[in-house]
Amino acid sequence: MLRIDASPNRITTWTLSWFLFAAGIALYFYTSHSRHIENPEDKVVPSLTQLAQGTADAFLKPDSEQKDAGPAEGSLPAKFFSSMLWTDTVASSKRFAWSMALLVPAVLLGLHMGMFPIIGTFFLRFILFFDKIIALSVLPILFIAFGIDELSKVMLIVIGVTPTIILDSFNLTKSVPPEQIVKGFTLGAHDFGVTYRIVMKQILPRVLNSIRLNLKSIMLFLFAGEMIASQDGLAFRIALLRRHMGMNVIIPYVLWVALLLFLVDLTMRLLNKKIHPWFREA
Amino acid sequence: MTDLIQLENIGVTYHSKKVLDSLTLSIAAGEFIAVCGETGCGKSTMLRLILGAERPTSGRVLIDGRELPRPDRNRGYVPQKYSLFPDKTVLDNITFGPEMEEFGLIGMLTPRYYRRRAELREQAHAYLRQMGLQPGDGAKYPDQLSGGMQQRVAIAQALIMRPKILLMDEAFSALDPATRGGMQRLVRKLWAETGTTILFVTHNISEAIFLGTRVVVLGKDDPAGSSKVMFDLEIPEESREPSGIVGRDEMDRLSALIEGAGLGEKLEIGVA
Amino acid sequence: MPNRALAFILTSLLVSACGSKPAAAPKPSFVVGWSVYVGWNPWYYMAKSGILNKWADKYNVAIRVQRFDYAPSLDAFVAKNIDACAMTNMEALDMPASANIDTTSIITGDYSNGNDALMTRHDLKLDQLPGHKVLLVEKTVSQYLFERALTLNGLEKKIDQVKLVNTSDSDIATAFIGDTSQDAVVTWKPMVSQIAKQKDVKTLFNSSQIPGEIVDLMVVRTDILKRPDGSGERFAKALAGAWYETTKLMSGPAGADTDKVLKEIAAGSEDTLESYKEQLSTTNLFYAPQAAADFTTNPEFKTKMNLVRQFCFNHALLGANTKSVDDVGIQFPDGSVQGSKDRITLRFNANYMQMAAQGKL
Numbered sequence: 019m020l021r022i023d024a025s026p027n028r029i030t031t032w033t034l035s036w037f038l039f040a041a042g043i044a045l046y047f048y049t050s051h052s053r054h055i056e057n058p059e060d061k062v063v064p065s066l067t068q069l070a071q072g073t074a075d076a077f078l079k080p081d082s083e084q085k086d087a088g089p090a091e092g093s094l095p096a097k098f099f100s101s102m103l104w105t106d107t108v109a110s111s112k113r114f115a116w117s118m119a120l121l122v123p124a125v126l127l128g129l130h131m132g133m134f135p136i137i138g139t140f141f142l143r144f145i146l147f148f149d150k151i152i153a154l155s156v157l158p159i160l161f162i163a164f165g166i167d168e169l170s171k172v173m174l175i176v177i178g179v180t181p182t183i184i185l186d187s188f189n190l191t192k193s194v195p196p197e198q199i200v201k202g203f204t205l206g207a208h209d210f211g212v213t214y215r216i217v218m219k220q221i222l223p224r225v226l227n228s229i230r231l232n233l234k235s236i237m238l239f240l241f242a243g244e245m246i247a248s249q250d251g252l253a254f255r256i257a258l259l260r261r262h263m264g265m266n267v268i269i270p271y272v273l274w275v276a277l278l279l280f281l282v283d284l285t286m287r288l289l290n291k292k293i294h295p296w297f298r299e300a
Numbered sequence: 301m302t303d304l305i306q307l308e309n310i311g312v313t314y315h316s317k318k319v320l321d322s323l324t325l326s327i328a329a330g331e332f333i334a335v336c337g338e339t340g341c342g343k344s345t346m347l348r349l350i351l352g353a354e355r356p357t358s359g360r361v362l363i364d365g366r367e368l369p370r371p372d373r374n375r376g377y378v379p380q381k382y383s384l385f386p387d388k389t390v391l392d393n394i395t396f397g398p399e400m401e402e403f404g405l406i407g408m409l410t411p412r413y414y415r416r417r418a419e420l421r422e423q424a425h426a427y428l429r430q431m432g433l434q435p436g437d438g439a440k441y442p443d444q445l446s447g448g449m450q451q452r453v454a455i456a457q458a459l460i461m462r463p464k465i466l467l468m469d470e471a472f473s474a475l476d477p478a479t480r481g482g483m484q485r486l487v488r489k490l491w492a493e494t495g496t497t498i499l500f501v502t503h504n505i506s507e508a509i510f511l512g513t514r515v516v517v518l519g520k521d522d523p524a525g526s527s528k529v530m531f532d533l534e535i536p537e538e539s540r541e542p543s544g545i546v547g548r549d550e551m552d553r554l555s556a557l558i559e560g561a562g563l564g565e566k567l568e569i570g571v572a
Numbered sequence: 573m574p575n576r577a578l579a580f581i582l583t584s585l586l587v588s589a590c591g592s593k594p595a596a597a598p599k600p601s602f603v604v605g606w607s608v609y610v611g612w613n614p615w616y617y618m619a620k621s622g623i624l625n626k627w628a629d630k631y632n633v634a635i636r637v638q639r640f641d642y643a644p645s646l647d648a649f650v651a652k653n654i655d656a657c658a659m660t661n662m663e664a665l666d667m668p669a670s671a672n673i674d675t676t677s678i679i680t681g682d683y684s685n686g687n688d689a690l691m692t693r694h695d696l697k698l699d700q701l702p703g704h705k706v707l708l709v710e711k712t713v714s715q716y717l718f719e720r721a722l723t724l725n726g727l728e729k730k731i732d733q734v735k736l737v738n739t740s741d742s743d744i745a746t747a748f749i750g751d752t753s754q755d756a757v758v759t760w761k762p763m764v765s766q767i768a769k770q771k772d773v774k775t776l777f778n779s780s781q782i783p784g785e786i787v788d789l790m791v792v793r794t795d796i797l798k799r800p801d802g803s804g805e806r807f808a809k810a811l812a813g814a815w816y817e818t819t820k821l822m823s824g825p826a827g828a829d830t831d832k833v834l835k836e837i838a839a840g841s842e843d844t845l846e847s848y849k850e851q852l853s854t855t856n857l858f859y860a861p862q863a864a865a866d867f868t869t870n871p872e873f874k875t876k877m878n879l880v881r882q883f884c885f886n887h888a889l890l891g892a893n894t895k896s897v898d899d900v901g902i903q904f905p906d907g908s909v910q911g912s913k914d915r916i917t918l919r920f921n922a923n924y925m926q927m928a929a930q931g932k933l
């Protein structure tokens with residue numbers, strides 16, 4: 019069975035690919051059950067009912083200490099949009115969106131660095147160095163420069179992820195075949211024409227994929243920032259819930275974040291496919 | 301009249317290895333010059349010097365009497381690979397040059413562009429037909445076409461600019477023999493119709509002989525040394541048969557010359 | 573062939589996973605968790621100097637000491653990965669209460685007498701705080717101190733108008749010092765000392781104004797104490813014995829010997845002798861077991877615990893579904909219970925402290 023050319027049939031494939039999920043869930047509930055026998059109110063490994071309660075609390079109820087709480091009674095959507103989870107999601111998403119927007123100049127810088135040797139020599143060495151700086155370790159500098167509010171959270175993400183994006187963009191630019199660039203000139207384009215209409219267009223789908231691969235990094239820095247100092251956000255809530263062992267709410271939060279990440283990745287993948295139908299490497 | 305292209309005492313050195321040394325060559329307008337030689341003899345380098353994609357370490361490259369160290373719209377280019385923009389359709393590939401030249405980067409955002417675009421696309425379709433492609437191929441992307449079709453489009457893309465010189469670097473070397481033959485006949489026909497000066501680089505001597513009014517063979521006396529012009533032969537049009545294939549007698553003369561210089565095995569004698 | 577190898581590997585993995593219960597150790601072993609704080613650093617010294625081992629051997633148990641960050645130590649205690657843990661009275665109430673883990677405090681180590689403070693910049697006064705932001709670790713003693721500061725100054729109605737920014741303790745000093753636009757911060761030493769050094773920063777309130785309300789304890793899981801074979805009790809005795817031997821050394825006559833001990837204790841968190849002594853000066857550490865026992869049995873203590881449990885209830889720290897502050901019970905050394913008698917999750921036990929005072933350990 020363990021052969022390179024041995025592909026399992028439909029049923030085996032289905033069973034195999036779901037096996038680990040089933041095993042994990044089974045292991046979880048087994049652990050939860052044994053802990054609950056010892057201590058019916060165990061919070062560390064919540065039972066199904068506790069999880070259900072936690073999910074309901076997260077998805078439908080506002081933060082218990084929020085002064086301007088939403089409607090106590092109302093339709094499901096109304097409740098959801100004033101819920102703790104939703105307010106946290108909105109707060110975190112704003113920061114996420116800002117940092118994604120700031121990636122655009124990063125991509126453009128990498129492109130210009132690759133195309134114009136003067137710009138390349140000016141920036142490359144420094145960015146290679148900067149790339150090795152672990153953003154979290156320069157927190158003190160970050161706080162002095164940007165404070166501890168929204169700006170610093172976005173900057174933490176940017177400092178953490180931008181060098182990678184710039185270098186990726188740079189390398190992608192450099193790997194465009196020189197024939198294409200010469201072609202561009204012979205067809206009447208000048209430096210910027212070649213840069214934007216030929217090279218940029220070619221590397222764009224790969225750049226989008228590179229950003230997709232860095233989504234987790236972006237989330238990681240976003241979470242780090244929120245856990246360090248924040249008034250709202252998904253990671254802020256998880257840090258707080260920890261204080262009273264709210265695992266039954268933390269677990270739904272974690273799964274929700276995973277879902278959001280998955281959706282963002284999927285959207286980017288589909289968008290890439292739509293705008294760049296010619297790109298076969300998906 | 302100055303020749304269109306003049307190479308004066310060209311020297312090119314890569315990593316302290318002299319590839320070309322004291323090379324002098326002149327090409328007149330309207331010539332179809334085929335440059336042949338074994339791999340590594342510097343023929344592609346010579347093409348790139350004329351193209352403006354490379355600068356000589358010593359000597360001058362003169363185009364119409366001027367040094368033009370940058371590729372420009374007067375020197376068309378058809379490389380062996382990566383000859384088309386993968387992110388554009390066939391039609392967009394062909395209209396790229398005219399659009400770029402007429403509108404530039406900013407102009408493409410104006411409404412005038414959209415009106416003119418239709419006209420340019422008509423022109424492009426004409427070229428497609430001339431190249432033997434179907435109108436439906438216009439909407440395809442390069443990776444949906446065969447190698448031969450891609451090179452046809454590349455030639456159309458270059459010719460629509462009406463360049464003074466067309467530089468083709470091993471343009472057919474990656475194609476299968478059958479397709480290659482068709483392409484060779486196509487290029488000859490285009491040269492006859494447009495009168496564009498063509499510089500064609502190949503390592504296949506038979507291809508060079510079939511195509512060129514003049515065949516320049518580069519080679520090295522000493523394998524570790526630099527290349528020089530071994531042969532510079534005019535092939536009179538009269539010696540060709542109506543189909544374009546060089547006549548028996550002329551072929552024997554050429555073969556004798558080449559064998560005589562000991563280059564027989566080094567040059568790929570293949571399809572003509 | 574490859575299939576057999578694979579089968580073998582998988583089976584051995586399964587077998588080792590199943591049969592991983594350790595054989596009964598000859599000596600019952602226990603783990604004590606601690607985190608860096610002036611009142612808890614001595615645990616590091618006890619382990620390093622061998623004092624703890626001496627007492628453990630005396631009672632025929634094995635004790636291991638493990639250092640954590642504060643929050644993870646609480647997690648480990650609640651998850652039953654460690655048997656005893658150093659924590660404040662507030663956490664000793666919430667964590668077990670919300671997870672229903674019956675906990676007993678066996679040593680009352682000290683109370684914060686200035687270690688926790690509320691500081692502001694730009695001459696901001698207490699009554700000016702509403703509308704401003706305060707950096708602190710939410711739902712901990714810092715928030716408690718903050719509310720007490722406002723309440724004691726008649727500003728309890730305004731508590732809600734102050735915006736809290738949850739800031740992790742490891743970064744709070746850097747955050748406040750770095751971002752000079754921040755007006756207010758509540759934290760504990762040594763961060764407090766660092767921040768106080770900044771110009772334009774004044775202390776508005778500190779724990780010496782609420783003595784006895786922020787208490788540091790060593791707690792043990794009650795089910796361990798109640799072990800039929802008595803190993804839990806022996807464990808507790810060993811802890812108490814080692815603790816009071818150490819505090820005796822710490823409170824010896826001023827001089828080179830005492831300094832040596834203090835220096836080694838300070839080294840547990842890479843701190844200097846001077847800095848540690850400075851922190852000790854704002855800590856009311858019960859060096860003598862009798863003082864500790866007296867504090868714990870004093871009726872005043874119940875009043876203070878009541879303030880603490882109210883705070884915890886108000887902030888849903890006793891458990892998400894608690895309906896009243898009396899849903900959980902706190903038992904005091906005299907047997908009296910604050911709250912529900914059926915659900916006692918925190919017990920104060922003065923026995924071990926008293927035994928130490930009487931030299932019976």
